Amino acid sequence: MATRFQHVVVDAADPAALARWWAEALGWEVTAERPEEVVVEPPDGLGVPLIFVPVADPKVGKNRVHLDLRSASADDQAARVARLTGLGARPADVGQGEVPWVVLADPEGNEFCVLDPREQYRDTGALAAVVVDSPDPRELAGFWSEAAGWPVLRSGEGFASLRSPSGTGPYLEFVEVHDPKLVKNRLHVDVAPYPDDDLAAEVARLRSIAAVPADVGQHDVPWVVLADPQGNEFCVLTPR
Numbered sequence: 001m002a003t004r005f006q007h008v009v010v011d012a013a014d015p016a017a018l019a020r021w022w023a024e025a026l027g028w029e030v031t032a033e034r035p036e037e038v039v040v041e042p043p044d045g046l047g048v049p050l051i052f053v054p055v056a057d058p059k060v061g062k063n064r065v066h067l068d069l070r071s072a073s074a075d076d077q078a079a080r081v082a083r084l085t086g087l088g089a090r091p092a093d094v095g096q097g098e099v100p101w102v103v104l105a106d107p108e109g110n111e112f113c114v115l116d117p118r119e120q121y122r123d124t125g126a127l128a129a130v131v132v133d134s135p136d137p138r139e140l141a142g143f144w145s146e147a148a149g150w151p152v153l154r155s156g157e158g159f160a161s162l163r164s165p166s167g168t169g170p171y172l173e174f175v176e177v178h179d180p181k182l183v184k185n186r187l188h189v190d191v192a193p194y195p196d197d198d199l200a201a202e203v204a205r206l207r208s209i210a211a212v213p214a215d216v217g218q219h220d221v222p223w224v225v226l227a228d229p230q231g232n233e234f235c236v237l238t239p240r
Helices: 015-026 074-087 137-148 199-208
Strands: 004-012 029-034 037-041 050-054 065-069 102-105 111-114 127-134 152-156 159-163 171-176 187-192 224-227 233-236
Touching: 004 015, 015 029, 015 037, 015 050, 015 074, 065 187, 074 102, 074 111, 127 137, 137 152, 137 159, 137 171, 137 187, 199 224, 199 233
Parallel strands: 004 050, 065 111, 127 171, 187 233
Antiparallel strands: 004 187, 029 037, 037 050, 065 127, 102 111, 152 159, 159 171, 224 233
16 A cells, blocks of 8 residues: 655754744644654645754755645735745745746745646645656656555646645645756655555565665664655655
C-alpha cells in the first residue's frame, strides 16, 4: 500500500516567527510549538499542515519547492498581495517575466506565488498547490503518485498535477524547470505509511521505484530520509 502525503516541512532560521507569519498569511493556526518544530494547520483540518524546523544553513538561490496561494478574483488577488506585503512579504524576481500571478518572498526569502483566479483551485482553501521544479514533470509525477498516494489528475506540456483522492486541499504540482539542483531543498514533503504498514517495507518499496537514501545530517532518527529520482529530499515517517 502506498505511503501518503503527510506534511510540508520548511527550514527556518526562526521557526516560531516564520510559522506565525505563515499562519497569518494563510489564515491558519499554530497548533503546536516545540523547540524542534512549529506546526501550522488549516482551521477546518482539510489540507496539508506546514511544519517549520530550525536549520542554521542560509538560503542559497531560488527554492526548488514553493507554495502557491489561491485567489478568487482579480480584486481578491490584488488585496491578498497588498495584505501580504503589509505583513512583510516582498516582491521576488525568479525570472518570471510578464505573468498573471505575483511572485513574493516571505520574511526569510522563501519564494511563493499569489495566483490569478483559476477554476481548478476554487475549493483548495488558501493554499492552492505545493509546486516542485522538475526537468521532467511527468516522470516525477509518476514517482510521487506512488509515494504520496495521490493520483495524477492533469498533465500536459511542461507540467503535471496530483491531488488527494479525497478531492480536498492543495494540489502537488510539478513544473518544467531545468536549473540544476545545487543544495538541499529548504521545503520538503513528509510521507507516512498507514498505521498497520511497516516502515522498512515502505522504504524498500520506494527504493524499488527509484528513490535513494539521502543524508541531510539527520543522524539517529526514527524516520528515513530519501531522495526522489530527481534528487528532492523527503522523509518517510513512522506508520500513523
